[in-house]
Structure formats: structure tokens, C-alpha cells
Amino acid sequence: MTQQHRTALKELQKLDSRIHEARQRIAEFDPRFEEVEEPALVLEGELNTTRNRLKEMKLEERRLESSTVDRRDRLRRLEERLGSVRNLREEAAVSAELDMVRRSLQNDEQEALGLIDQLGKAEQRLGELEEAHAEALRVLEPRREALIAERADARSELERLEGERSVFAQGMNPDELRIYNAIRGGGRRAAVAELTEDGACGNCFGIVPLQHQNEVRHGQSLIRCEACGVILAAPEPGSAADAAPAEASTAVTEVAVASDDDDGGDEEE
Ligand SMILES: [Zn+2]
Structure with missing residues (x-):
């Protein structure tokens, strides 16, 4: 009778190995998803960088525009003052300031031209990246969907195995099950x-x-x-006789008879 329990333990262990493998299979999907999504993620990173640069350049453009407006304003006031100077010294001072403001305005204009050029290039780059990103998504989507479906299958297979295990464990001797779980729960495979x-x-x-060998065999x-x-x-x-040549002991034969009875009864302590 007890022999059946040992058979049940081995069956349970086979189930647990399959559950372990099913979990591993599910975990292996993570790197596969990463691999499929990688090209789109790289483009997404570049897209973000380019968008941020564009945003900064537009801020800079606005700063330049308002600085130009201020300087033009100042230029106009200086020109007005130049018409009402009272002596040469004052005229020289206003002229010097006018020159300075004009130079600053020229610098602003140069800077604005450079910025407009950069902005144009960045916007073009953004458009190219958006196109490439959309294309990458379009290409990877079917592969990703296939992976999602495959993973869903693996998950339902795991659920099925876990259900099978739980039903199987209910039919087992609770003491043996407890010892078995304690050993496996300790991180051991076997x-x-x-x-x-x-x-x-x-x-x-x-x-x-x-002495123990005999007790195990019986x-x-x-x-x-x-x-x-x-x-x-x-x-x-079967397996022991197949694995080793000829030497199968009589004890093994006895076991064969005992484990043929497939009833999972647990009247044994
Ligand atoms: Zn050992």
C-alpha cells in the first residue's frame, strides 16, 4: 500500500518538474519581447532626444525674438536722443551706445539665422524618425502579437498543470505531501x-x-x-531494469507487482 504513495510522490515530482519548466518558459518570453521591441525602443529614445532639442531651440528662438524687440526699442530711443543732444560729448556718448546696440542686434540676427537653420534640420530629422518609428512598430507588431499569443498559451498550460497538481495532491497522503513540500519548498529541485x-x-x-534499502524496496x-x-x-x-544490465533484484520485481495497483488510497499512515 505504501508503495503507491511513493509512486504518487514520484508522479507529483514529475508534475512539479513540468510546472517548473512551464514557469521557465513563461519567464523566457521577457527577453524575447525585449528583442522584438528593441529597434522601436532605440528610435523612441532618439525621438525623445530630438523633441527635447527642438523644444529647447524654440525657447531659445523666443528668447532671441524678445531680445531683438528690446534692442530695436532701445535703438529707436537712442536715435531720438541723438536728435536732441546738447553738446559734442553727449553726442559721442549716445553714438557709442548706438554702435554697441547695433552690433548686438547684428549678433542677434546672426544667431537667429543659425538657429532657424538648426531648427529646420531638427524638424526634418524628427519627421524622419517619426516615420522610421512608425515603420518599426508596424514591422514588429505581428511578431509581438504572436509572442503575446504564445505566452498566453504557455500561461494557460501552466494553469492547467497547477490545477492538475492541486487535484492530484488532494488524493495523496497528507503527511508525505507535507514532507515532500517541505523538501521542495527549501529550493531543492528533487x-x-x-x-x-x-x-x-x-x-x-x-x-x-x-536496512534502509530493504525498507525502501518493500x-x-x-x-x-x-x-x-x-x-x-x-x-x-521497467526503467531500472532497462537502465542497468540483467542484475535487477527480486525486490524490484515485488515492487512491480505492488505498484501495478493504481488506486491512490491513503488508509496507510
Ligand atoms: Zn541522497
Whole structure:
């Protein structure tokens, strides 16, 4: 009877491995999404940089415009003053200031011309980038949608496996289930391992004492490997015989008979 529980533990472990693999498959979608989205993201970064530069240049353009308006204003007032100077010294002073303001205005105009040129180039670049970005999105969209669909499939497969596990676990001996969960919960991959042909633990390959080997083969009580802590199970009749030449012991044959009974009953302590 207990042998069935060990079989159930192995089944549970197989399910858990498949659940683990399903989770990994889902996690592997993240880099795949990144790879697909990468070209569009690069263009998006360039787009943002160009938009920010344009914004700064437009601010600069406005600053220049208002500075030009101020200077023209000043120029006009200076020209008025020049018409009403009372002596040569005053005239020289106003003329000097007029020259200075005129030079500043010329500088502003030069700067404005350069800026208009840069603005034009940046706007053209922005248009090209927007086009390239839209094109990149158009190209990647089908691949992204395919990935989304694939990931949804992987997620529902995981859900299905988790549902299967939960139903399966309900039919198991609660004590064994608790020990199994505690071992797996500790971050271990294996919680159950079969004895090897020569009586070693199938997980760490440490030799299991003879007395324990017999108890494992006869399924009397739950035996854990003293070295690595996994629950030890008798070898599957088929796989053990296939894996190792000829030497299958009589104990293994007994197990074969015992585990043929497929009832998951748990009247055993
Ligand atoms: Zn071990």
C-alpha cells in the first residue's frame, strides 16, 4: 500500500518538474519581447532626444525674438536722443551706445539665422524618425502579437498543470505531501529519488544503508536519504531494469507487482 504513495510522490515530482519548466518558459518570453521591441525602443529614445532639442531651440528662438524687440526699442530711443543732444560729448556718448546696440542686434540676427537653420534640420530629422518609428512598430507588431499569443498559451498550460497538481495532491497522503513540500519548498529541485541498482541514492549517489534499502524496496515506511534528505523510492520496475544490465533484484520485481495497483488510497499512515 505504501508503495503507491511513493509512486504518487514520484508522479507529483514529475508534475512539479513540468510546472517548473512551464514557469521557465513563461519567464523566457521577457527577453524575447525585449528583442522584438528593441529597434522601436532605440528610435523612441532618439525621438525623445530630438523633441527635447527642438523644444529647447524654440525657447531659445523666443528668447532671441524678445531680445531683438528690446534692442530695436532701445535703438529707436537712442536715435531720438541723438536728435536732441546738447553738446559734442553727449553726442559721442549716445553714438557709442548706438554702435554697441547695433552690433548686438547684428549678433542677434546672426544667431537667429543659425538657429532657424538648426531648427529646420531638427524638424526634418524628427519627421524622419517619426516615420522610421512608425515603420518599426508596424514591422514588429505581428511578431509581438504572436509572442503575446504564445505566452498566453504557455500561461494557460501552466494553469492547467497547477490545477492538475492541486487535484492530484488532494488524493495523496497528507503527511508525505507535507514532507515532500517541505523538501521542495527549501529550493531543492528533487524531493524524491529512486534507489539505484547498487543501493545508492538516485539524487546524491550516496550509499544507502542495507536496512534502509530493504525498507525502501518493500515500501514499509518513508525513508529519506541521510546524505541529501530526499525521499527514497523503489526503482520503477521497467526503467531500472532497462537502465542497468540483467542484475535487477527480486525486490524490484515485488515492487512491480505492488505498484501495478493504481488506486491512490491513503488508509496507510
Ligand atoms: Zn541522497
